[in-house]
Amino acid sequence: MSDIAEIKIGGKVYEFPVITGSEGEKAIDISKLRDLTGHITLDFGYKNTGSTKSAITFLDGEKGILKYRGYSIEELAEKSTFLEVAYLLIYGDLPSQNEVSEFQSQISRHTLIHEDMKKFLDGYPSKSHPMAQLSSLVCSLSTFYPESLNANSSPETMDLTMIKLLAKFPTIVSFIYKKSLGHPLIYPKNKFDYVSNFLNMIFGQRTEEIEIDPVVVSAMNTLLILHADHEQNCSASTVRMVGSSDCNLYASVSAGIDALWGPLHGGANQAVIEMLERIKEDGGDTEKWINKAKDKNDPFRMMGFGHRVYKNFDPRAKIIKKACDDILEKLGIDDPVLEIAKKLEEAALSDPYFVERKLYPNVDFYSGIIYRALGFPTDMFTVLFALGRLPGWIAQWKEMHENKEPIGRPRQIYVGHTNREFVSIENRK
Ligand code: ACO
Numbered sequence: 001m002s003d004i005a006e007i008k009i010g011g012k013v014y015e016f017p018v019i020t021g022s023e024g025e026k027a028i029d030i031s032k033l034r035d036l037t038g039h040i041t042l043d044f045g046y047k048n049t050g051s052t053k054s055a056i057t058f059l060d061g062e063k064g065i066l067k068y069r070g071y072s073i074e075e076l077a078e079k080s081t082f083l084e085v086a087y088l089l090i091y092g093d094l095p096s097q098n099e100v101s102e103f104q105s106q107i108s109r110h111t112l113i114h115e116d117m118k119k120f121l122d123g124y125p126s127k128s129h130p131m132a133q134l135s136s137l138v139c140s141l142s143t144f145y146p147e148s149l150n151a152n153s154s155p156e157t158m159d160l161t162m163i164k165l166l167a168k169f170p171t172i173v174s175f176i177y178k179k180s181l182g183h184p185l186i187y188p189k190n191k192f193d194y195v196s197n198f199l200n201m202i203f204g205q206r207t208e209e210i211e212i213d214p215v216v217v218s219a220m221n222t223l224l225i226l227h228a229d230h231e232q233n234c235s236a237s238t239v240r241m242v243g244s245s246d247c248n249l250y251a252s253v254s255a256g257i258d259a260l261w262g263p264l265h266g267g268a269n270q271a272v273i274e275m276l277e278r279i280k281e282d283g284g285d286t287e288k289w290i291n292k293a294k295d296k297n298d299p300f301r302m303m304g305f306g307h308r309v310y311k312n313f314d315p316r317a318k319i320i321k322k323a324c325d326d327i328l329e330k331l332g333i334d335d336p337v338l339e340i341a342k343k344l345e346e347a348a349l350s351d352p353y354f355v356e357r358k359l360y361p362n363v364d365f366y367s368g369i370i371y372r373a374l375g376f377p378t379d380m381f382t383v384l385f386a387l388g389r390l391p392g393w394i395a396q397w398k399e400m401h402e403n404k405e406p407i408g409r410p411r412q413i414y415v416g417h418t419n420r421e422f423v424s425i426e427n428r429k
Contacts, residue, residue: 009037023058040411047308050232052240052405056089056395057231061309066316068229069093077319082224083107083194086166086391089229090398104193110167111188111197113175114144121179130176130383131261137172139254141165151246151401158401161249162394169390170194173383174201180377195220198387203375216374219327223367226316227385229392233308235259235266239393240400241408249397256393257386263303266385268364269371272304273378276337276368279344284336286343294353304365305348306357316363324366324373333373341369 003018005028014036017029027050034040043049058067066073069088076085080094087095087103095103120140124133141164142148148161171188178185178201186204188197196212199220204210230236239256243249260266279289293302307314328335345361348354364385371381 007033007037009039021053023060034411040413042413045308046237051237051408052232052400052403054231054396054399055092056399057229057392059231059309061307061311064310064313064315064318066230073226073315074319077222077225080225081193081195082221082228082388085225085228086194086394089391089395090162106163107167107194108188108190108197110164111171111190113141113168113171117141117144117172118175118185121175124179126180126182129261130173130180130379131257131267131386133176134172134383134386135254135257135261137176138165138169138257139251141168142248142250145250148248148250151243151248158249158398162398165249165253165394166390169387170198170201173380173387174198176383177202177377177380180379195224215327215330219323219370219374222319222323223370223384224388226320226363227367227388227392229389229395232396233265234262235389236392236396239397240405243397243400244405244408249394252397253390253393256389260386260389261382266364266382266389268303268362269368269381269385270378272341272364273337273368273372273381275303276340276344279340280337284340284343286340286347290344290347290351293348294351302344302348302354302359304361304368305354306359307362310360310362311358313360314362317361317365320363320366320370321361324370327370328373331373335369335373337372338369341365 003020003026005016005018007014007016014033016033019027019029021027030041041049056069058070059065068076068085069092071088071094076088080088081100083104084095084100087100117137117140120137121133124136145161145164147153147157148164150157175185184206186201186206189200190197192200192212195217199212199216200210203212232240235256238259239252242255243252263271275289279286282288289300290302292298292300293305324338327333328338345365348359348361353359367385368378368381371384372378376384
């Protein structure tokens with residue numbers, strides 16, 4: 001028999017079912033709470049609120065566990081490619097060789113974007129932030145593919161929309177990057193796999209063919225896999241929330257990109273490098289900056305530390321830290337910023353302020369250093385996060401539709417004025 005939770009209000013006891021997830025997490029199902037009691041719950045930042053039942057990603061913040069569709073992140077990062085993981089997240093199972101080849105070839109058929117999209121790109125100021133451009137361009141895809149506007153169209157149409165988005169996203173990212181440099185755009189090439197094609201569009205030149213370093217391809221695959229999904233985080237919840245109004249996939253993902261942009265979410269990877277640079281320019285006194293982070297009167301926060309759900313360690317940070325060491329060694333890069341990062345990490349992990357609050361380095365603490373070593377400019381870091389997170393957003397959007405979830409519409413406790421007397425404009429102070 002399942003557990004029952006009791007809530008006592010005004011002397012009356014109400015019973016609510018307790019539901020248990022497949023990994024043993026428990027939730028009180030309060031969906032009838034308001035109907036039965038006239039009360040709602042209040043939970044700022046949704047720290048205790050489950051918004052859905054999902055079969056995509058499991059994470060245990062206390063134990064530092066992250067799994068996609070039941071597979072551990074450690075194993076996926078070591079043994080699979082980003083494209084396999086994208087397939088896994090979206091369709092539920094790891095693909096066979098034939099399935100992944102077919103997936104790749106479907107994607108390769110759709111990598112070009114409409115030439116008119118380049119006019120939008122031309123219109124953005126050359127120094128504008130790439131996340132703003134990415135969000136607008138992804139939303140603009142919906143103007144070229146009107147069949148995507150009906151979020152409840154046939155599974156074949158929806159599947160094609162997902163494939164198009166996966167296919168065009170790296171092209172859009174590379175066009176944004178090339179424009180920022182003032183370089184000619186490099187078009188996709190079907191001979192490459194997903195990640196190599198992206199790297200070729202980013203680092204390739206019209207003037208000569210480039211060799212794509214397998215070390216870089218492997219590091220990029222790892223980074224993208226680690227970012228591919230993270231259950232109901234701010235951006236995924238945004239994608240689901242926007243999508244719950246039956247808004248199309250492109251616009252829903254565009255909203256997710258905006259949510260990711262903030263420095264408290266995906267924007268942290270850019271903020272980490274900017275912070276490390278600042279500390280370096282300030283003389284590299286890490287203790288001074290740790291004290292600043294601890295000072296409640298100082299708005300400075302140690303970027304790349306702390307996580308809403310990981311209160312022990314971030315399993316992605318462990319993998320990425322090793323990838324970071326490997327790539328710097330293989331590419332022969334001696335980055336002074338990495339030294340500062342290591343000093344900060346060591347100091348923070350032994351400092352009672354960080355230990356007591358369980359503030360550990362998160363995935364963004366190291367990802368920026370790798371992106372930098374690979375040659376990406378700082379303001380592209382969050383765009384790369386978005387490229388990695390794309391399959392997760394698609395999977396979350398798809399699941400929300402398949403579950404036929406209702407439109408997302410939280411309630412509130414109103415604390416404003418009650419009745420006010422209207423004063424005509426000429427009599428107002
Ligand atoms: N530096 C200094 N102090 C911190 C930090 C930090 N990075 N993070 C949290 N704290 C302190 C808070 O001041 C608070 O202290 P108090 O209890 O004395 O008031 C305590 O730790 C708890 O912090 P909250 O803000 O309540 O924790 P929350 O779970 O809401 O926030 C967050 C998590 C937003 C990630 C936060 O730790 C933070 O701002 N980190 C820096 C930004 C960052 O790295 N974001 C990336 C997250 S990972 C991702 O999105 C992929």
